[in-house]
Each structure stands twice: as structure tokens, then as C-alpha cells.
Amino acid sequence: MKIGIIQQSCTADIQANKEKLAANITDVATQGAELVVLQELHNSLYFCQTENTQICDLAEPIPGPSTEFYGALAAHLGIVLVTSLFERRAPGLYHNTAVVFERDGSIAGTYRKMHIPDDPAYYEKFYFTPGDLGFHPIQTSVGRLGVQVCWDQWYPEGARLMALAGAELLIYPTAIGYESTDTSEEQERQREAWITVQRGHAVANGLPVIAVNRTGYEPDPSGQTNGISFWGSSFIAGPQGEFLYLAPKDEEVNIVVDVDMNRSENVRRWWPFLRDRRIEYFADLTKRYRD
Numbered sequence: 001m002k003i004g005i006i007q008q009s010c011t012a013d014i015q016a017n018k019e020k021l022a023a024n025i026t027d028v029a030t031q032g033a034e035l036v037v038l039q040e041l042h043n044s045l046y047f048c049q050t051e052n053t054q055i056c057d058l059a060e061p062i063p064g065p066s067t068e069f070y071g072a073l074a075a076h077l078g079i080v081l082v083t084s085l086f087e088r089r090a091p092g093l094y095h096n097t098a099v100v101f102e103r104d105g106s107i108a109g110t111y112r113k114m115h116i117p118d119d120p121a122y123y124e125k126f127y128f129t130p131g132d133l134g135f136h137p138i139q140t141s142v143g144r145l146g147v148q149v150c151w152d153q154w155y156p157e158g159a160r161l162m163a164l165a166g167a168e169l170l171i172y173p174t175a176i177g178y179e180s181t182d183t184s185e186e187q188e189r190q191r192e193a194w195i196t197v198q199r200g201h202a203v204a205n206g207l208p209v210i211a212v213n214r215t216g217y218e219p220d221p222s223g224q225t226n227g228i229s230f231w232g233s234s235f236i237a238g239p240q241g242e243f244l245y246l247a248p249k250d251e252e253v254n255i256v257v258d259v260d261m262n263r264s265e266n267v268r269r270w271w272p273f274l275r276d277r278r279i280e281y282f283a284d285l286t287k288r289y290r291d
Contacts, residue, residue: 001142001261004028004036004079005245007234007253009216014043022073024254029077029268031256032121034140037082039151039212039234040175041096044086046214050222051126059088060244068105075105080140082147084173087112089129089150092224096128098173100138109138113149114158121179124151135161143261146207148242150174153198153211157285163205163274168202168261174213177230191231191249199241206239206268208259215250239267240258 006024010017025036041047043066047055060066066085074081080103087097097115112131116124135158137144146167152158153172162170176194178187186238195211202209214231234247245257268274286291 001259002032002034002256003236003259004033004256005210005212005234005236005247006036006038006253007212007215007232007251008039009044009230009252010042010214010218012045017043018069021088022069022191025073025079025081027079027254028122028256029079032281033079033154034144035140036173037060037078037210037212038084038173040173040194040215041086042084042173042214047177047227048124048127048148048174049121049218049220049225051112051123051219056088056094056127057093059086059094061089062087062099062110063107064088064096066277067101069173070099071101071105071107073105074103078103079143079266080108082145083175084149086127088129093213093224094130096124096149097131098149100145100147103141108140109136110149111136111147111149113150113152115139115146115155117151119227121220131238132202136256137162137167139166146170148172149191150176153194156197156201156204159201159205163207167207168264169196169259170205170209172198172209172211173209174211174234175230177228180226180229191233195235195246198235199232199237201237202270203238203241206271208239208244208261208264209235209237211235213247215247215252223245239264239282258269 087095114131118125146162214230217226
């Protein structure tokens with residue numbers, strides 16, 4: 001399958017961001033992409049650097065204006081499209097939600113981000129209610145997509161549950177970058193850890209992984225921090241964790257990568273991790289901690 005990924009910078013102009021995305025999506029579609037994956041919260045700046053109730057005005061219902069926009073684009077180009085939106089579910093109730101569009105522009109399914117961080121410059125708990133849809137792959141014409149969002153990518157449990165439910169790809173729209181006061185060595189350790197843990201999901205589950213991150217610098221409107229330099233490095237890994245593509249840290253990228261969707265079957269025969277799982281001893285995984 002030909003998979004298109006778009007790593008781009010964003011501005012405060014939402015309409016301009018959407019028009020830029022539309023051009024980039026069209027670019028990879030004309031290169032033959034059948035599935036296109038966007039980064040996290042791609043319509044706007046990453047607004048979670050501050051806690052501001054007025055920012056909730058950016059949230060939209062699903063379906064709503066953005067789903068109409070991206071659905072029409074998916075239908076026009078005949079692609080399956082993975083987007084990441086700020087969902088207004090009810091007054092004062094919001095989610096960080098991935099929406100997957102089918103080739104005809106219809107909504108194939110949604111996933112609400114399950115793990116919500118709360119760190120300096122990543123104040124997501126202020127805005128987002130934890131997801132309640134569980135870890136269920138979204139069925140599309142190009143396969144069963146195990147879509148999660150950003151902070152979810154650090155948790156092996158979510159990846160495994162998606163695999164056990166029949167996911168054929170693990171997909172992570174992302175917004176993550178450097179804390180400016182960390183040393184350059186620490187910054188690189190964090191970026192490498194981000195890549196490594198997701199490649200581990202590919203290996204442990206015998207599935208390709210697609211991670212699409214933002215790039216560019218976004219200032220902190222409050223001035224409390226020095227803002228975020230998103231580290232790019234979007235990548236696609238095969239079912240043994242092998243790089244099929246790795247983007248640069250600080251450049252915008254539109255790329256189409258050919259992924260052999262039949263390879264997972266052979267890898268799982270060579271490394272039958274699902275066969276050998278001792279599930280009768282895994283009950284303690286549902287505990288917060290084993291005292």
C-alpha cells in the first residue's frame with residue numbers, strides 16, 4: 001500500500017493551515033497515496049502550551065465544518081484520510097479526536113485520545129476529556145487501522161490491544177518537541193526514545209507503525225516557557241521495526257512510502273509472540289501497581 005505522510009509547520013491562521021494541508025494532501029495523492037496520515041491537531045497551533053478557556057472556541061462538533069472539509073477532500077482525491085481534530089462533544093466537554101475518512105468522504109470511524117498528558121507546555125488535561133471509545137481498529141477500504149494519538153504512543157498496552165483486535169497498521173498523529181532548557185544531549189535522548197518505543201510496538205506486534213509529527217517552532221503565548229521546537233522525525237517502520245522512511249527534524253515533508261502489507265504475516269510466523277503469550281498470568285496488568 002502506498003502511504004502518504006505530511007509533516008508540516010502551523011500558524012495561527014487556521015484557514016491558511018487547512019488550505020496548506022489540502023495542497024499537501026493533494027500532492028501525495030497525485031503521487032499515488034491510497035492512505036494519507038496527518039499530524040496531531042493540524043488545523044491550528046498546538047494550543048495546549050497555556051490554559052485558556054477562550055481556546056475552547058476552536059473546538060468543533062463531529063460531524064462539523066472540519067469533517068465536511070476533509071471528507072470532501074478525501075472523496076475528491078479517492079483516498080483514506082486520517083485527521084486529528086479538537087472535538088466539541090457538549091458544552092464544556094471536549095476530546096482530542098482522530099477522524100478517519102473513507103474514499104467516498106464518509107466518516108469510517110473515530111478514536112478519542114485515551115492518555116492525556118499534563119506537563120509544562122503540554123497542558124492537555126485542561127482541554128481534553130480522556131477517550132471513552134476504547135482501542136478498536138477502524139475498518140476502511142485499505143485495511144483495519146489501529147489509530148491512536150500522541151501520548152498514547154508511549155503505552156504498549158494500547159498497541160497490543162489494537163493488534164489483538166485485528167489492526168493491520170498502527171498509526172499515531174503526534175505533536176511533540178524539545179524543551180529548550182534541556183541540554184542537547186537530553187533532547188536527543190528524548191527524541192530517540194520516542195522513536196524507539198514506537199519501533200518496539202512494531203516489533204512486539206508484527207505490524208507497521210506510522211508516526212506523523214509536527215515540525216517548526218511555536219512560541220508560548222504566556223511567555224512562561226520558551227515555546228516548543230517540534231522535532232519532526234515522522235517515520236514509517238515495518239513489522240520488524242525497520243525504517244521504511246524517517247523524516248528530518250526541522251523540514252516540512254510530503255512523502256509517499258510503499259508498505260508491503262503482506263510482510264506482517266511472515267514476520268508473525270517467524271516471531272509468534274501472539275501465540276506464546278501467557279495470558280493466564282496477565283491479570284495484574286489491570287492494576288495500577290503491584291504492591
